[in-house]
Amino acid sequence: MTKNFEKINDSLIKRQKSEKNFKLFGLIGIICAISFLIIILTSIIIEGKKAFVSTYIKLDVFFDSKIIDPDNTKEDSVIKSANFNEIITKSILENFPEVTDRKEKIKLSTFISSSAEDELIKLIILDKALIDQKKELWLLASSTIDVIHKNPDMLNFPEDERLIDDKELKWFQWFLSEEKIKFSANKNFFSNADSTEPEQAGIWGAFVGSFLTLFVTLILSFPIAVAAGVFLEELAPKNKFTDFIEVNINNLAAVPSIIFGLLGLAIFLNVMHLPRSAPIVGGMVLALMTLPTIIIATRASLRAVPPSIREAAIGLGATKFQTVTHHVLPLSMPGISTGTIIGMSQALGESAPLLMIGMVAFIVDSPGSIFDSATVLPVQIYLWKSTAARGFVELTAAGVMVLLSFLVLMNAIAVYVRYKFEKKW
Amino acid sequence: MGFWAFFIIFASSAFFLHWYATNKALRFNAGIKEGSKLPSLPQYYGLYTLLWFIIPILSTFLIWTIFKPFLVDYLVIQKIPANLLNSFGGNPSLILSTVKAISLQNIFPGTKQELIDLAKYMNELKYSTSSSFYIAILFLGLIGSSFTLKKISSRFRARQSVESVNIKLLIFCSTIAILTTIGIVFSLIFEAIRFFEQIPFFDFLFGLSWSPQTAIREDQVASSGAFGAIPIFSGTLLITVIAMSVSIPVGLLSAIYLSEYATNNLRAFLKPILEILAGVPTVVYGFFAAITVGPFLKGLADSFGFSIASESAIAAGGVMGIMIIPFISSLSDDVINSVPNSLRDGSLAMGATKSETIKKVILPAALPGIVGAILLAVSRAIGETMIVVMAAGIAANLTANPFDSVTTVTVQIVTLLVGDQEFDSPKTLAAFALGITLFFVTLVLNLYALKIVKKYREKYD
Structure with a gap:
C-alpha cells in the first residue's frame, strides 16, 4: 500500500509542477503579446516626439533695399520677386567674415531652410518700414542641421557618416556656443502638406485627404450597410438567395484589402474613368471594404432588440416595415453607430487599396474637393518612410502618432456611445 | 447649371413635393365629410411622391455618369476629319x-x-452637356411626381406602394455585396486572361524565375521579362510560416490563459489590451518592422559575426506574426469558451488537474475551431500588404532561408501597379494574374475555415 501511495505522491508532485508550468506558459504568452505592443508604441513615440520641434537659427537680417526694392516702388509684386536668398546668405555670412570661398558660402547658406525666404517676404509685405532696417530673427534651419541638432551623438561620428563635413560642423558648433540655435514648436508639421524638404513637410494635406475620403466612405457605406442589415435580419425570407448574400458578406469581410484596390483600379478607374488619386474613388473602395463590418454590426444589434418590442408594435397594428423603422431600428442605433465608428477607424488605417488607385502621388497642396488629387494619413506615412532623406524618419513616426491618436479618439467615441446609449435588455 | 445649383434645386423641390403631396392628402381627407377617407396616412402620399421624384433622377444620373465618357468618346470619334x-x-x-x-x-x-x-470639342461636350442634362432629369423627376400627385384618391393605397418600393431598395442594397464579389471576380479574370494570352498559364504557375521588367527596346539585355511565379509563392509561404510560428504559440497560449486561468477582472483588463494590437494600422507595423526590427536584427546578426539581409524575411514575418496574435487569440478564446462546461467538470471530477483537462479534453474538443481560426489567420497573413511592402524585399529570390530577402504576392502587385501603368503590357497585367491567384487561395481558405467553425459551433450548440 505505502508503495502505491509513494507512487501517487511522486506523480502528484510532478503533475502539480506541470500544472504550474502550463499556467506560467499561458501568462508568458500574454506578457509577450503585451510587451510587443509596448515596444511598438514606445519606439514610435521615442522617434516621433522629435518631429514636433524643429531647429531655428538666430540671424541679424538686414533688409537691403538694393536687393529687395532697388527702384523704391514699394509694390508687393516687386518684393515677391526679389532675391531673398541673397539677403539670408549675407546675414549668415556676417557671422563668419573668414569665409570667402564661393562653395563654402553656398554651404553656409544651406543652413537655413528655403522656406525662410517666404517668411521674410511675408514679413516685408506686412511691414514695409522694415526695408533698410536690421532685425533679429529666428529662421527655420534646414533639415540636415535639424537632424544633427536633434541627435547630438552624431557630432562624434566620422566625417563621412555625419551628414555634414568638418567645416560645417565647426560653424554649427559656433552657433551652439553662441546660443544662436534653438528648438521651437514645429508649426509646419500641422499646417503644411507634403514637401520634398523634411523641415517643411506637414501632415495637414494628408489629414484633409483622409477626412474627405472617410466622408465619402461614410456617406456611401452607412446607408447601404444599414439597409442591407435591416433587410437580412428583419425582412428577408429564409431562402437560397439570402443565404448566398450572407455567404458573400462573410467572405468579403475576409478578402485581402489589396484585392479591393485591384477592383477599384479595374472598374472605377479603367471602366468608369473616375479621376485617379481622388478621395471619391478612395472613399468608394473603402466603402465596399467597410460594408461587411457595418452590416455585421447592424445585424448583431438588431438581434439584440427583444422580440417583445416587435410583438407589441405588431399587436398595435403596425406593419412589419413600420415596426422596424419606428421601433427596432432606433433602438439598435447605438450598436449600429458603434459598429460604424469601428468600421470607419479601420478605413482610416487602411492604405493598401489606396496605393492601387494612385493615392500615392506626391501632393503639395491640401485637396479642396473630393475630385482633387489627395493622399491620406497612412499612405503619407508610407510615402515618408520610402523617402531616403534622414529627416523623414522622425516625420514618419510623428505621422504614425497622429494617426494612432485619431484611432484612439474614434475608438474612445465608440466605447462612449456603447456605454452611454446602449440598453441592456 | 453646375452640380451644386442642380443639387440645391433638386433638394428644395424634393422637400416641397413631399410637403405639397402630404398637404394635398390632408386636404383630401378634410374634404370628405362622409364615406371612406384615404386608406393610408397622409405622410405616405408625401413619401410616395418623393420616391417618384428621387428615383428617376438618381437612376438616370447614375447611368449617365457611368456612360457619359463612352458617349463623349463616340461623339469625338464621329467628328474626326x-x-x-x-x-x-x-x-x-x-x-x-x-x-x-x-x-x-x-x-x-x-x-x-x-x-x-x-480637344476643344471634347471639353465642350464634357461640360456643356451637363446643364441641359440636369434640366432634363429634373423635368423627368417632375413628370414622375406629377403622375403620383394625380393618383391621390380613396382607391390608392400609398403605404403598400411605398413599402414595396422601400423593400426593393433594401434588397438592392443587400445585393451590393454580391455585385462587389462579381466585380472583383470579373475585373480580375478579364485582365488575367489578357495576361495569359501573352504568357502561358503553366509558365506563370510553375516558372522558377521572376523578372517582370520588360525592355523598352528590342536589343536590351534581358529584353523578355520572366513571369515564373514560384519564387513569389515560396516567399509568401516563407513569410507566412514565420508569422504563424510567432502568432500561433503566443496567440493560443494567451487564449488558454484568458479563458481558463484569468479571473474575470483580469480578463476584462487584458482582452482590450490585446485588441489594441488588432486595431493598430498595418502601415504602423510596417514602419516598425522596417525602422526598428530590421536594423535591430541586422545589428544582432553582425555582433554574432554573420550577415543577414536588411530586408530579411524574418523581420517582416515576425512583425506580421505580432499583428496576427490578437486575431488567433480572440478567435480561439471564443472557441474554447464554447466548449461545454460538462466536459470540464467531468474531467476535473475524475481528478485531472486543470492543465491536464485543458490539454487532454478541452483542446482536443476545440481543435476543429482552433484549426478554423488558424486557417483564417493564414489567409490574413497571405493577403497582408503594407508590412511586407515596407519591410520585405522586391527581388524574387527562391530560398527557404529566413534571413534572406524574399518577396511576396502582395509586394509584387504593389510594385507592378504603383507608378506608370500601361494596360497592355504583361508587366501590369501580371499584377492581376497574381491578384486572382491571391483571391482564390484566400477564398478557399476562408470558405473552408468558416465551414469548419460553423460545423464546430453547431456541434456544441
Whole structure:
C-alpha cells in the first residue's frame, strides 16, 4: 500500500509542477503579446516626439533695399520677386567674415531652410518700414542641421557618416556656443502638406485627404450597410438567395484589402474613368471594404432588440416595415453607430487599396474637393518612410502618432456611445 | 447649371413635393365629410411622391455618369476629319488618346490644329452637356411626381406602394455585396486572361524565375521579362510560416490563459489590451518592422559575426506574426469558451488537474475551431500588404532561408501597379494574374475555415 501511495505522491508532485508550468506558459504568452505592443508604441513615440520641434537659427537680417526694392516702388509684386536668398546668405555670412570661398558660402547658406525666404517676404509685405532696417530673427534651419541638432551623438561620428563635413560642423558648433540655435514648436508639421524638404513637410494635406475620403466612405457605406442589415435580419425570407448574400458578406469581410484596390483600379478607374488619386474613388473602395463590418454590426444589434418590442408594435397594428423603422431600428442605433465608428477607424488605417488607385502621388497642396488629387494619413506615412532623406524618419513616426491618436479618439467615441446609449435588455 | 445649383434645386423641390403631396392628402381627407377617407396616412402620399421624384433622377444620373465618357468618346470619334484619320494610320482610338492628353491651358507648340479643335470639342461636350442634362432629369423627376400627385384618391393605397418600393431598395442594397464579389471576380479574370494570352498559364504557375521588367527596346539585355511565379509563392509561404510560428504559440497560449486561468477582472483588463494590437494600422507595423526590427536584427546578426539581409524575411514575418496574435487569440478564446462546461467538470471530477483537462479534453474538443481560426489567420497573413511592402524585399529570390530577402504576392502587385501603368503590357497585367491567384487561395481558405467553425459551433450548440 505505502508503495502505491509513494507512487501517487511522486506523480502528484510532478503533475502539480506541470500544472504550474502550463499556467506560467499561458501568462508568458500574454506578457509577450503585451510587451510587443509596448515596444511598438514606445519606439514610435521615442522617434516621433522629435518631429514636433524643429531647429531655428538666430540671424541679424538686414533688409537691403538694393536687393529687395532697388527702384523704391514699394509694390508687393516687386518684393515677391526679389532675391531673398541673397539677403539670408549675407546675414549668415556676417557671422563668419573668414569665409570667402564661393562653395563654402553656398554651404553656409544651406543652413537655413528655403522656406525662410517666404517668411521674410511675408514679413516685408506686412511691414514695409522694415526695408533698410536690421532685425533679429529666428529662421527655420534646414533639415540636415535639424537632424544633427536633434541627435547630438552624431557630432562624434566620422566625417563621412555625419551628414555634414568638418567645416560645417565647426560653424554649427559656433552657433551652439553662441546660443544662436534653438528648438521651437514645429508649426509646419500641422499646417503644411507634403514637401520634398523634411523641415517643411506637414501632415495637414494628408489629414484633409483622409477626412474627405472617410466622408465619402461614410456617406456611401452607412446607408447601404444599414439597409442591407435591416433587410437580412428583419425582412428577408429564409431562402437560397439570402443565404448566398450572407455567404458573400462573410467572405468579403475576409478578402485581402489589396484585392479591393485591384477592383477599384479595374472598374472605377479603367471602366468608369473616375479621376485617379481622388478621395471619391478612395472613399468608394473603402466603402465596399467597410460594408461587411457595418452590416455585421447592424445585424448583431438588431438581434439584440427583444422580440417583445416587435410583438407589441405588431399587436398595435403596425406593419412589419413600420415596426422596424419606428421601433427596432432606433433602438439598435447605438450598436449600429458603434459598429460604424469601428468600421470607419479601420478605413482610416487602411492604405493598401489606396496605393492601387494612385493615392500615392506626391501632393503639395491640401485637396479642396473630393475630385482633387489627395493622399491620406497612412499612405503619407508610407510615402515618408520610402523617402531616403534622414529627416523623414522622425516625420514618419510623428505621422504614425497622429494617426494612432485619431484611432484612439474614434475608438474612445465608440466605447462612449456603447456605454452611454446602449440598453441592456 | 453646375452640380451644386442642380443639387440645391433638386433638394428644395424634393422637400416641397413631399410637403405639397402630404398637404394635398390632408386636404383630401378634410374634404370628405362622409364615406371612406384615404386608406393610408397622409405622410405616405408625401413619401410616395418623393420616391417618384428621387428615383428617376438618381437612376438616370447614375447611368449617365457611368456612360457619359463612352458617349463623349463616340461623339469625338464621329467628328474626326478623314485626313487626320489617315495620318494616324486609320486608328481612331490612337487619336482619342492623343486628344485626351492635350491640356487646353497649356497647348504644346506644334500640335496639329485639328487635334486642338477636337480637344476643344471634347471639353465642350464634357461640360456643356451637363446643364441641359440636369434640366432634363429634373423635368423627368417632375413628370414622375406629377403622375403620383394625380393618383391621390380613396382607391390608392400609398403605404403598400411605398413599402414595396422601400423593400426593393433594401434588397438592392443587400445585393451590393454580391455585385462587389462579381466585380472583383470579373475585373480580375478579364485582365488575367489578357495576361495569359501573352504568357502561358503553366509558365506563370510553375516558372522558377521572376523578372517582370520588360525592355523598352528590342536589343536590351534581358529584353523578355520572366513571369515564373514560384519564387513569389515560396516567399509568401516563407513569410507566412514565420508569422504563424510567432502568432500561433503566443496567440493560443494567451487564449488558454484568458479563458481558463484569468479571473474575470483580469480578463476584462487584458482582452482590450490585446485588441489594441488588432486595431493598430498595418502601415504602423510596417514602419516598425522596417525602422526598428530590421536594423535591430541586422545589428544582432553582425555582433554574432554573420550577415543577414536588411530586408530579411524574418523581420517582416515576425512583425506580421505580432499583428496576427490578437486575431488567433480572440478567435480561439471564443472557441474554447464554447466548449461545454460538462466536459470540464467531468474531467476535473475524475481528478485531472486543470492543465491536464485543458490539454487532454478541452483542446482536443476545440481543435476543429482552433484549426478554423488558424486557417483564417493564414489567409490574413497571405493577403497582408503594407508590412511586407515596407519591410520585405522586391527581388524574387527562391530560398527557404529566413534571413534572406524574399518577396511576396502582395509586394509584387504593389510594385507592378504603383507608378506608370500601361494596360497592355504583361508587366501590369501580371499584377492581376497574381491578384486572382491571391483571391482564390484566400477564398478557399476562408470558405473552408468558416465551414469548419460553423460545423464546430453547431456541434456544441
